[in-house]
Amino acid sequence: MTERTIALGATKRILLLGALAGSLAGVMMAGVEMIYGWASPVHSVWDAPMAIWAYIGGLNHFGHPANHIGSIVLGIGGHMMNAIFVAIVFVALMRILKDPPGAVALVLGIAYGLGLWALQRYVTLPISKPEDTLFTTGRVSPQWVWWLAHLALGTGIGLGYVLLRGRIAVALPGRVREMPAQPVSRKAA
Numbered sequence: 001m002t003e004r005t006i007a008l009g010a011t012k013r014i015l016l017l018g019a020l021a022g023s024l025a026g027v028m029m030a031g032v033e034m035i036y037g038w039a040s041p042v043h044s045v046w047d048a049p050m051a052i053w054a055y056i057g058g059l060n061h062f063g064h065p066a067n068h069i070g071s072i073v074l075g076i077g078g079h080m081m082n083a084i085f086v087a088i089v090f091v092a093l094m095r096i097l098k099d100p101p102g103a104v105a106l107v108l109g110i111a112y113g114l115g116l117w118a119l120q121r122y123v124t125l126p127i128s129k130p131e132d133t134l135f136t137t138g139r140v141s142p143q144w145v146w147w148l149a150h151l152a153l154g155t156g157i158g159l160g161y162v163l164l165r166g167r168i169a170v171a172l173p174g175r176v177r178e179m180p181a182q183p184v185s186r187k188a189a
Contacts (some may be wrong), residue, residue, distance in 0.1 A: 021160025113154015
């Protein structure tokens with residue numbers, strides 16, 4: 001089987017690679033939070049996405065999940081948008097660092113995720129009071145779950161970057177060639 005690459009300009013490569021890595025990382029982070037909510041006897045699987053929108057819209061958007069479907073959908077959308085944005089920033093930083101080796105990029109991704117936790121906890125959340133209590137007091141999940149979720153976020157960003165960076169090539173002017181599609185061979189049943 002032949003390996004295919006996509007040739008793009010540098011900016012488009014950063015955006016595409018960041019969007020793909022961010023999507024992976026966002027799902028990984030949401031998975032941690034939602035599995036905790038599912039396993040917890042006092043929380044709901046939907047608490048984390050609902051709390052994301054309640055942080056923006058107010059505490060009246062947090063409560064019984066059946067009464068807050070819009071908050072859940074908007075929270076998931078906001079979470080994925082944030083994950084993609086921070087992953088695009090990470091990919092741009094890796095480009096500045098001249099594409100470090102895989103293990104280094106993965107460790108940098110993990111450190112980046114934990115750094116994002118600190119930024120969120122001590123800079124972003126205190127901006128909106130009393131909504132910050134959703135995340136700082138354990139109303140959604142304890143702090144160790146947030147640490148684990150941000151560890152998953154950073155791991156997903158780093159892993160997505162390492163796995164996909166070789167498949168999305170930078171198109172250099174005058175060096176882009178059309179790659180014909182490989183014929184598909186099918187065996188008769």
